[in-house]
Amino acid sequence: MTISQARCDAVLAAAEAKASEIGVPMNVAILDSGGNLKAFLRMDGALIGSIDIALKKARTSAVFGMNSEAVGEFCKPGGTSPGLEQTNGGLVVFAGGIPLRDGPGGLIGAVGVSGGSVAQDFEVAQAAAAASAIHEGGLQWEVVAAAGQPLPA
Secondary structure: OOOOHHHHHHHHHHHHHHHHHHOOOOEEEEEEOOOOEEEEEEOOOOOOOHHHHHHHHHHHHHHHOOOHHHHHHHHOOOOOOOOHHHOOOOOOOOOOEEEEEOOOOOEEEEEEEEOOOHHHHHHHHHHHHHHOOOOOOOOOOOOEOOOOOEOOO
């Protein structure tokens, strides 16, 4: 299964809302489970140089099925896979890339966010990933926080 356009729309909306809330324009990339671009948002004022970073954070998460910073642990000096960040066309191995999963936990895509500090990118990516928990079908949509708690209204 791969991510639907409806789910992408919800993920982008959540990312834009969180980025606006913290006052940092962001680039947000959504890739499908095969690592192909499905949707992209470049907010007004977002850094041009962050476009590629957002795409590569999403790609890193999609091809490894884990957060981009978790992949970075393998690349650190003394890690098990030095140079890993040089593979797959270049990876970005700091926070801001999060895999997106369906209800049973299957990989359906990934989101990558860039434009602020690493902590800000991660905050926006978390909000975006939480929105991917939409229950598709009919008009019953539910946005769920990353920790499994409902988002505040």
